[in-house]
Amino acid sequence: MNGNSLTCDDQLLLAMLREELPRDAGDDLLAHVETCTLCQQRLNDLVASGDEWKRAAAAISSGARLDKVPQ
Amino acid sequence: MNNPHTATRASLILRLQDAEDVAAWDEFAAIYGPVIYRVATSRGFQAADAENVVQEVFLAVANSVAKWLERNDKGRFRPWLLRIARNEAVDMLTERATRPLGRDGSAAERIFVNLPARDELSGALDLQYERTVFRWAAEQVRESVAEHTWDAFWLTNIEGLPATEAAARLKTRPGNIYFARSRVMARIKELVERFGDRQ
Numbered sequence: 001m002n003g004n005s006l007t008c009d010d011q012l013l014l015a016m017l018r019e020e021l022p023r024d025a026g027d028d029l030l031a032h033v034e035t036c037t038l039c040q041q042r043l044n045d046l047v048a049s050g051d052e053w054k055r056a057a058a059a060i061s062s063g064a065r066l067d068k069v070p071q
Numbered sequence: 072m073n074n075p076h077t078a079t080r081a082s083l084i085l086r087l088q089d090a091e092d093v094a095a096w097d098e099f100a101a102i103y104g105p106v107i108y109r110v111a112t113s114r115g116f117q118a119a120d121a122e123n124v125v126q127e128v129f130l131a132v133a134n135s136v137a138k139w140l141e142r143n144d145k146g147r148f149r150p151w152l153l154r155i156a157r158n159e160a161v162d163m164l165t166e167r168a169t170r171p172l173g174r175d176g177s178a179a180e181r182i183f184v185n186l187p188a189r190d191e192l193s194g195a196l197d198l199q200y201e202r203t204v205f206r207w208a209a210e211q212v213r214e215s216v217a218e219h220t221w222d223a224f225w226l227t228n229i230e231g232l233p234a235t236e237a238a239a240r241l242k243t244r245p246g247n248i249y250f251a252r253s254r255v256m257a258r259i260k261e262l263v264e265r266f267g268d269r270q
């Protein structure tokens with residue numbers, strides 16, 4: 001939890017991931033997540049396990065077909 | 072590298088009556104050909120020899136399709152394809168590694184020194200297969216999402232930048248980075264699982 005008015009809520013995070021929140025609510029949640037390390041971690045955990053994130057990174061970075069972001 | 076299944080596809084289509092099986096073959100060959108090639112070259116095979124192994128594995132698999140079609144309990148096509156292709160690849164990689172490849176005896180000797188156990192080869196093929204499926208899914212996602220959404224995933228999960236730095240680079244707020252990268256990962260995972268479910 002952090003100092004802003006929102007509490008940590010998986011349902012809100014999921015709704016935002018599905019782009020279902022109204023603009024105002026979305027802005028409030030963005031502000032909350034930016035200062036809440038718990039929600040930052042939950043956003044990772046809600047979509048995949050830590051192992052899956054690592055396996056995806058290892059697989060994608062080992063391929064030559066995906067270009068890096070231009071500097 | 073040439074598409075490994077073009078040589079065998081025409082004869083295969085004559086045997087496979089089900090369009091879904093033909094599609095499964097095409098998709099499987101597009102993914103498993105590079106898998107065999109990468110494992111072969113990582114084990115010391117020259118490019119041309121690795122390509123020959125790919126061609127021979129697919130030819131052997133295609134020749135075995137008739138047996139699969141005759142089975143009453145044949146099950147789904149792609150699990151069978153994956154199993155038999157892995158076995159054929161292990162057979163050919165070990166067989167090729169223990170006999171001279173041509174006039175250069177030293178090349179054969181060098182490969183023999185690097186010859187791995189069958190279990191290790193099988194594990195390497197499976198790992199390369201998983202990575203190739205992940206990369207295939209990532210390509211699909213990258214083509215279907217906005218560029219800044221993909222970049223948020225790339226910068227943080229592949230290049231390891233903190234969200235604040237990625238946000239500065241992409242001229243957006245950090246909160247958008249956290250959500251964008253998770254949306255990309257969710258979609259990649261969904262495609263990988265859907266690919267697996269079809270097996």
